[in-house]
Amino acid sequence: MYHTSSNIVDQAQLLSIWRNYLVYEGIKEIIPLSYLRYNEPMKAHTTFQIGGPVDVMALPTDSEQVGRLVAWCRAQGIPYLIMGQGSNLLVRDKGIRGVVIKLEQNFAAVKVEGEVITAQAGVRLAELAEQAVGFRLSGLEFAQGIPGSLGGTIYMNAGAYGGEMKDVVDEVEAISEKGLLHTFSREELDFGYRQSVFHTNGHIVLVARIRLKRGEPGAIKARMEEFARRREEKQPLEYPSAGSVFRRPAGHYVGPMVEEMGLKGYRIGGAEVSRKHAGFIINTGGATAADVLALISLIQARAQERYGIVLQPEIRIVGEK
Numbered sequence: 001m002y003h004t005s006s007n008i009v010d011q012a013q014l015l016s017i018w019r020n021y022l023v024y025e026g027i028k029e030i031i032p033l034s035y036l037r038y039n040e041p042m043k044a045h046t047t048f049q050i051g052g053p054v055d056v057m058a059l060p061t062d063s064e065q066v067g068r069l070v071a072w073c074r075a076q077g078i079p080y081l082i083m084g085q086g087s088n089l090l091v092r093d094k095g096i097r098g099v100v101i102k103l104e105q106n107f108a109a110v111k112v113e114g115e116v117i118t119a120q121a122g123v124r125l126a127e128l129a130e131q132a133v134g135f136r137l138s139g140l141e142f143a144q145g146i147p148g149s150l151g152g153t154i155y156m157n158a159g160a161y162g163g164e165m166k167d168v169v170d171e172v173e174a175i176s177e178k179g180l181l182h183t184f185s186r187e188e189l190d191f192g193y194r195q196s197v198f199h200t201n202g203h204i205v206l207v208a209r210i211r212l213k214r215g216e217p218g219a220i221k222a223r224m225e226e227f228a229r230r231r232e233e234k235q236p237l238e239y240p241s242a243g244s245v246f247r248r249p250a251g252h253y254v255g256p257m258v259e260e261m262g263l264k265g266y267r268i269g270g271a272e273v274s275r276k277h278a279g280f281i282i283n284t285g286g287a288t289a290a291d292v293l294a295l296i297s298l299i300q301a302r303a304q305e306r307y308g309i310v311l312q313p314e315i316r317i318v319g320e321k
């Protein structure tokens, strides 16, 4: 044990601090210091407002930085995780070892040419939908209210109210784990239900081309307002969450299943099955990832017992166990 003036630090902690210091030093050559966060609490970067600290968070400003960072992580044997808005992430309480590469407003350039929008992965999808109205472009109305980044929503093939990313994405520029750039055609993207080619190939989405159609701004806006109204009516937007927790099993809806199992409003610690939409788990204040995971396990066990269905999480569960 080493005694410092204010606290007691054990040897393992000291080693970990030293290792993190070395990581931090190397990254500075690639990402300017002002775009790095050290020991950053992930709860500040997830819509669940849950998650322990990541060793280093990097906020790249261009594709070259992303490429160099990924190559550097690989060379050093340091794990990395790519994220956008953290609206589909449950980060465990011990946090994340390694580097989180967050693509957000630094990486959010948008260009509109005719009916095609070319945008960087960090732009918020809902913001893109708002911009489309201004250009009299229709097709992204469904995206109003989906709180992810363009990259994250392509990765997940996010969708709502009869629309999904698959319907509008024309082409995606992405970088492989080995740092190779590739432009994926619509066919190569292999979109399915909350699924894309990026689930298996580990590429990072950098830029996407979205093809829309000419529309009348009043009508586009009216559709978006209607979707917003429906969302507000059905979803517990007043609480932190990560949206629907489970993938929809064939022939069933998760919300009504959970309700039938008597778990609506059920609470573990600060995590609660939403009373408004039983497919959501909400953070009522101070929930830990352990609380949410315990609730997920309970729902899964009951669903298996009652329906013989294995519910699969839609949210991505990451971080140190």
Ligand SMILES: Cc1cc2nc3c(=O)[nH]c(=O)nc-3n(C[C@H](O)[C@H](O)[C@H](O)COP(=O)(O)OP(=O)(O)OC[C@H]3O[C@@H](n4cnc5c(N)ncnc54)[C@H](O)[C@@H]3O)c2cc1C
Pocket (backbone or CB within 6 Å): 047, 081, 082, 083, 084, 085, 086, 087, 088, 089, 103, 121, 145, 146, 147, 148, 149, 150, 151, 152, 153, 154, 155, 156, 157, 158, 159, 160, 198, 203, 204, 205, 206, 235, 237, 241, 242, 243, 244, 316
């Ligand atoms: C209130 C609420 C409502 C929601 N409603 C919907 C809905 O209607 N429909 C729906 O489909 N989803 C919905 N979601 C879930 C969420 O918004 C989507 O899953 C969204 O696609 C996540 O995007 P993100 O940028 O937040 O990704 P993150 O949560 O940051 O990451 C999710 C996954 O995407 C990967 N990823 C992120 N960026 C990239 C990138 N650039 N390249 C490669 N991989 C990347 C990450 O590694 C991770 O595995 C909702 C969530 C909330 C909180």
